[in-house]
Amino acid sequence: MDAHKLKQCFPILTSQPLIYLDTAASSLTPKRVIATMNEYYTEYPVNVHRGVYQISYKATERYTAARQTIADFINADYEETVFTRGASSALNLIATSYGLNNLTANDEIIVSELEHHSHILPWQQVAKKTGAKLIYVPLNSEGRITTENFKKVLSDQTKVVALTYISNVMGYQTPLEEIIPLAHQKNAIVSVDAAQAAPHKTIDVKKLNCDFLAFSGHKMLGPTGIGILYGKRELLDKLEPVEFGGDMNDQVNLYDAVWKETPYKFETGTPPIAEAIGLAEAVRFLQELDPEAILNHEIALKQKAVEALIKLEGVTVYNPTSETGIIAFNLDGVHPHDAVSFFDQENIALRAGHHCAQLIIQWLKVPATLRASFYAYNTHEDVDTFIEVVKKARDFFTSVGF
Amino acid sequence: MQQLENLYRQIIMDHYKNPRHKGLIDSDRYRTHHIKNPSCGDDITVQSAVKDGIVKDVRHDGSGCSICCSSASVLATLMIGQNIDSAQKLTDNYLNMIMNRPVDENLDLEDALAYQGVKQFPARIKCATIAWKAFEQTLKEWSDNDE
Known part of the structure; x- marks a missing residue:
């Protein structure tokens, strides 16, 4: 699957700079x-x-x-x-x-x-x-x-x-x-x-x-x-x-x-x-597109992102073994709603909160989480940018005293 | 501009890390209001004690992001000592500032001015207003019951 080519099928991905990592909430709508x-x-x-x-x-x-x-x-x-x-x-x-x-x-x-x-x-x-x-x-x-x-x-x-x-x-x-x-x-x-x-x-x-x-x-x-x-x-x-x-x-x-x-x-x-x-x-x-191919693509992206995230200090991943493109994580000591504004400024759309699933958030014993979800139209470059911004966000919040 | 941002950031971080007037008081001298934003998890309770038309004390407790928690602390600091009328006017002014509506420049919002940057982040308006709306409800109870 050619995710670069696929991006061209989604008006929102061609009209503005956007790395969309919130497909688990809502996928983007293709032109057709x-x-x-x-x-x-x-x-x-x-x-x-x-x-x-x-x-x-x-x-x-x-x-x-x-x-x-x-x-x-x-x-x-x-x-x-x-x-x-x-x-x-x-x-x-x-x-x-x-x-x-x-x-x-x-x-x-x-x-x-x-x-x-x-x-x-x-x-x-x-x-x-x-x-x-x-x-x-x-x-x-x-x-x-x-x-x-x-x-x-x-x-x-x-x-x-x-x-x-x-x-x-x-x-x-x-x-x-x-x-x-x-x-x-x-x-x-x-x-x-x-x-x-x-x-x-x-x-x-x-x-x-x-x-x-x-x-x-x-x-x-x-x-x-x-x-x-x-x-x-x-x-x-x-x-x-x-x-x-x-x-x-x-x-x-x-x-x-x-x-x-x-x-x-x-x-x-x-x-x-x-x-x-x-x-x-x-x-x-x-x-x-073939659902199998989509799943394989998003797992590859998720895997790449998780491998990078777990090496970072100050980042906690809650589901490293998930078998889809979803990553639940937090920047240590930073409320997800504070973190998500940083990502937003870098044109990365993430979800922060309870994800309409308060029971699992309680089970994790955290107030809320960040969630990145990868899909067919995300590329390896999206993962690279995402990881860079995670590092920048972590450093920013550390620098202001979180 | 960068400096301004830094200053504001310091105010917000200061109140986030060292919240003033935090912790609720179980007493009938206080009116209490609780607001929860279930989508992000902000959960704030605000209390006010009013006597002879003057806000004698404001307390707050809860959990949430830095904007939400710090603004509760800033709110308490600003409101203690105000009369009910100016407390309501300051609240209106603050909410107008956050929502990018016309404000009364003559009213001094003190540290709460730091939150004017929030209007650049429309998704965070709820965070910055939740404690103030809870406070406003306690004021309303005072005016309903005692005047």
Whole structure:
């Protein structure tokens, strides 16, 4: 993969000096995704499933094709691929609908301290409302979820296993290939937060055999405001919608109504049409780039950066062994929010804070961290500059008395 | 300009490393307000004690970046001894300065002037204002309850 050439595909990387190391929060948007969405707004900017005129037909056709493209991308069926506002709303739908309707005080929900807030808070609410118990997989000394530790908390009471595929702070991959069959032996369902996996991992929901899986468009070269809920057909058929209104019903009577089949029963209101079409274009782009190649590239960059960082005095790296492009680190004695302004002045975009994952930050026993995340459009020169600025930042803060 | 920056930097670092009036006091003489910025982790509690219309004491505690913590210390130093009216005016002036709005040049913000550089870092405005907003809430409680 030629990252230099790839940079040319992203307007923000050609219009200003920027080393973007915050893809784990949001990826940049390529020209062709922007163009695809512009085309919708310019050439057929109308609603789907409603009009019977030509441009409405075209919008419906493109929107339908977009869903199929995304379904194929994760090896799901069309009916199993639900458009949502993002991974958060998909994960909330699973917890609210499946969780509240199926769990009781005798049940247990296995989660982890590596979860993003969007995969912990919905289940925390389910636990509060149903009396079900939240059980945390103990993390190993590196902060990983291991199959061994998962076995320790899996029980006959386990009804739901809600785990991240890849941690957004530590970059670790959860051994779901081993965990999912174990969960199924106990008849538990498995909900997977794949928001950090989808940008650089070929996801095969059939092979993985997860029951639910969610991801967001804006982390995988697509637009904001759209995400995907995957669910096994037999589960989605039984799952009640959580939002009601136009387009999701077949028949409306005075005192009851009949829902459409999945995926439509979960999608009330005018959907994010441009975003769906844009996300499908992002998926095609990702497939052309090849997720494996992206991952190998970002790991090479991360490795190079980590090797340099761990040699530096006054810098602590929390996840040197992560298997993705994410580095969680701190300049010793410098609050990450102070540090991040220094990087900002040098046109390096980093994330500082809790990363919407306060549990793992508490586990690390730090107030917050810096996070650098490398992606397809980062180059070896970006790593070199990043390391130089880390040294400059460390020296600057030492010089002013931190 | 460089010198100016250095001076300001010294004020901020001085209050960060040696915070004044730090530590909360458990007493009904104080009104207390807590603000947390969950995205970065700044977490500040500010107290004020007002008697006969005069700010007798200001206390603060919490954790966060240098801008956030030092500004709480600077705030306390500035406010003790002010009457409620000028405390509110100084707070308004400070917030206006940080947010790049017109300020009253006649009001002396003393060490708090150091934070005018923050407006060049819009992402840090929250850091520089969190303690002041907490203080403002305590003032509001005094005016609501006692006047």
